[in-house]
Amino acid sequence: MDKRFFNIFRLTEEQAIAIIDTPLDQLEDPSEKYIAVSHLINFPTEQSISALVRAIETSNPEELDERIVRRKAVESLGRLQAASALPVIQKCLQDDDIYTVENAVWTIGEIGVKEPEILEDVAQLLDKEGQIHRVIIHTLANADYKPALERVKKFTNAPDEPTRSAAIATVCRFTGDYSEISKVMALLQSTSINARRGCIQDLIDSRYYKAIPNIAKCPVSLVFRLRALRMLADAGVRNGEISFAEIQPSLEQVLWDNPQDLDLVHEYDVIPALNFAIEELYETDFGRCYLATKTLVEAYPQEAPAALMTTYADRAFNHYGAHYHVIKTLGWLKYAPAYELFTENLHNCEPQFQKSRGACAIALGELGDKRAIPELINCLKSPIWDLKYAVLISLEKLGDTTAKEIAANDPDWLIQTKATM
Structure with a gap:
């Protein structure tokens, strides 16, 4: 926790x-x-x-x-x-x-x-109207309370997508029949952000490793995708059910987090105005943010950098979502004047900006400025695994090999493996 x-x-x-x-x-x-x-x-x-x-x-x-x-x-x-x-x-x-x-x-x-009498009290709530059934199903599934199976089955056609996802995934787990799991994977492309997030959790709980490439392309915050891939990697590699080589491309795709690699669920009828795209970076649904990022890079490569620096100074510096997307977009635009912004936020230890640190590491690699090498290597001391992994990706891009010697002794098996591959 x-x-x-x-x-x-x-x-x-x-x-x-x-x-x-x-x-x-x-x-x-x-x-x-x-x-x-x-x-x-x-x-x-x-x-x-x-x-x-x-x-x-x-x-x-x-x-x-x-x-x-x-x-x-x-x-x-x-x-x-x-x-x-x-x-x-x-x-x-x-x-x-x-x-x-x-x-x-x-x-x-x-x-x-694990006490059956308590879990039965939980299961009986499935027959009670007006309850929030997803959390009930999720709890019963993780407790492996199979006496609830028939009651859970009633929700596999629920109109609420997150509830339906949990029910289908739980039936698959309880019965060992995964023929219907594709219906859960389909929700990775739902227009509902809650459904997309919920089905990722259900795929984690189901240990459905075949979903890894699809999860990597789901348009939700990389925090949700990284958590999913990390949990599946930890469980699957430990149990011999999947190899690091199998998960590596998807993992690095998520850390790279280029919107061109995502299966976006939103679209514009026409190319929006620059100011509109900038405002979209503040949305809570990251699917819309990624569409805006893609639009800024493709439609406004000359005008976007100044607008991004302005919105950063005005608001994004204190808005954890927009903060991330501004940095990522400036990185994709290879905007060299943002070098100081990237190096400053690379070491920003405020917890709400953690994912921006990895974004800065990737952006510095995009700039190709070798001055960033010592700054990046210093981040290998961090306990944050995804930051260290992003650093290794960018150091490779910058042509540095010394960091691998440091990372080869990292206590995290994933960082060790990346460094020694």
């Missing part, structure tokens, strides 16, 4: 617990209690777990602010994998608030519950 973003409130454990134990009407801002239950993820202690349980048991579900705190407390118990809190979490499965139920189901999955 990646916890880099959880420690932003600077509360001590004692301060957070004190806020949780303060009645909501005595706090200056109701959001303080929400922050406190969120923050206890940083303290895996019995005191924190007990405080989160109290937050659930003493909340008034009739009050919206308290209901929101209750939901978050259930989630935090899942992030702490607090098995001792299972009795209260199990009770939450009967809650009238569907989001509390959703979080309770997710938490049971995070804890790794």
Whole structure:
């Protein structure tokens, strides 16, 4: 579990617990209690777990602010994998608030519950109207609770694409018959960003290695694709089900992340104005961002660099999505004046800009400026595997071979393998 973003409130454990134990009407801002239950993820202690349980048991579900705190407390118990809190979490499965139920189901999955009586309580929710069925199916699948098979089958034709994807993938896993998995893969080209993301997770859980090239071309953030390929590589190579050589082309294609390599699901009727394409870089659906990037490179190779530098200075410097796409596009345009921008952000350690560091590594390789070699080699000290891999790709492009000696001793098997291939 990646916890880099959880420690932003600077509360001590004692301060957070004190806020949780303060009645909501005595706090200056109701959001303080929400922050406190969120923050206890940083303290895996019995005191924190007990405080989160109290937050659930003493909340008034009739009050919206308290209901929101209750939901978050259930989630935090899942992030702490607090098995001792299972009795209260199990009770939450009967809650009238569907989001509390959703979080309770997710938490049971995070804890790794195998007790049939608890999993049956989860499975019975599939017969209950109005529930968020995808998370229920996903939890049952990961717990390998096969008594739920017939109930899951009912959702293989669900109108909701993420739910349908989870159901089909789970039936494939439970029965060993993968003849219908193509219906999950087809959702990699859905116009719904949630469906595209969801089916990637389902393909990971199914260990369906044949989907790797298709996942690599799916127009979602490279974070989702890299996570998928890394998890499939770790499992498949370890078990001898796939080789590094088989996954390498797709992995490097994702790290390269050129929109020309993606199967885009959006299109323009006519080439849009430059300003419109720039604004599209701020969209939450990366499929639209990639289409805009492709358009900027192909339709506005002369005008785009100045517009990109302007939008970076105005807004993108603080917008993690646009930040990434501006850097990538400037790299594809081989815009040499952006060299300082690339080297500065190559070492940007703010967690929300992590993927931009890999983008900078690739962009520096595109510029072909050998001054970047020492800057790139320095990044091999990072614990971030995808940054190091991107660095190795760019150093190859810049003609450097010394970095391979460093990377050959890296603790990450994937970096070692790349360096010694």
